[in-house]
Amino acid sequence: MTAFHSDGEKEAFFKTIEEKILDYEKAKSTVDGIRKEMEGHPSAALAARGSLTMTGNTLLNSSGALLYSGGDMTLTEKGSVINRGGTINAQGNLSITAPVISNENESFSSERVWTSHVTNPKLIRIDQDGHPEKGQAFPESEFSRLSSGYGAYHNKGITPKEPLEEAAYGIITAPTEEELAEGEDPVDPSLVGTLAPNYAYDDPIFQQFGITSMTTARPKNGDPAQKVWDESYRKILDSLNVKIREYNREVEAYNNSIGAIEGAKIKNYTIIRTNTHTSEKKVTETKAGILSGGKNMTLVGDVTN
Incomplete structure (x- = not known):
């Protein structure tokens, strides 16, 4: 909650918010341009009609990439399994074993918007x-x-x-x-x-x-x-x-x-005399990682979703 003791303080606060919104929209426009260009290129995919087994040190699945198996999928890594904005999908059982397992949102942005203005009694x-x-x-x-x-x-x-x-x-x-x-x-x-x-x-x-x-x-x-x-x-x-x-x-x-x-x-x-201005954060973009299994799912390690 922000308290204002004069109209000048209130107008200065709103002006700062408007400037930050303009800065956000400008930065978002740049990012959207880059993303639109990248959407013209296909994301990576590893797919198996039957089972899929992967073993190694680290696994990074990001930027819309796909790991898919028509049956069971087993991922075993010595270091970490990170799914950042990608999809890991098994139609059968999904088993992931690693010290660190992280399912992340690759792209998340939000902006603050005004939702109401009330003149208080x-x-x-x-x-x-x-x-x-x-x-x-x-x-x-x-x-x-x-x-x-x-x-x-x-x-x-x-x-x-x-x-x-x-x-x-x-x-x-x-x-x-x-x-x-x-x-x-x-x-x-x-x-x-x-x-x-x-x-x-x-x-x-x-x-x-x-x-x-x-x-x-x-x-x-x-x-x-x-x-x-x-x-x-x-x-x-x-x-x-x-x-x-x-x-x-x-x-x-x-x-x-x-x-x-x-x-x-x-x-x-x-x-x-007081006025109440209410604002909230509105999510403008999100690209979360997806882990899914058609049957059972087993995750062994420190998991962050």
Whole structure:
């Protein structure tokens, strides 16, 4: 397995493979030319209709040569019997005796070919200081809120619940450029710096928690009726906050149960993108030696096939 840490490393590796393939094809073309020329010449053959017996020091049968007997064949050598890409065939019994008996492949070549290219699922490595899983990488599907901009959680993809903001009056401020870019609505400049509640009187939250809100909108700034309206509305917001705090405690317990605790929030992480390229060696040519007998075969010696 080869690991790449950049596109440059991967491209350099593939280029090297392509160059080696070209070198192999060039060398193979030369060899094929020589072999084609040799195929025009007949290979040697020793054949007997009956039995065939050979005794000597060494026997080399190669390059498509044939030793054949219509009956039994007995080969006895003091040194070695080497069948390199040739055929030794007896229709009867075949008996070979020698210190070394080797049945070899005269011509074997292979090339490496690419068989598949797979884009692997993305992994997320946690780089957040203090996180119990810092340095470990997990499938992207196990994280939530990766694109929120406020921190992600490793909770096996279970989405945490959002706590609710408590109801209160506050000074209206203009949204920042970043907040506007993220989709927040602009604020009327005349309202900036004034006091206002963070929940409108007709917000769905009142219906969610079964609280009766004001029946009319808040009077505009400068209207004397606004003060009386605000006094009544503040009492309603106090009742709402009781419900919100209870809800937020349930949210915190739920988020803790799935591992989305605030202390485990992940703001620093690395996205790991990988590809898997699979290759294998493919045999392009082979010319193995053949030893065969029509009946029994006896080999006495150190045999390599």
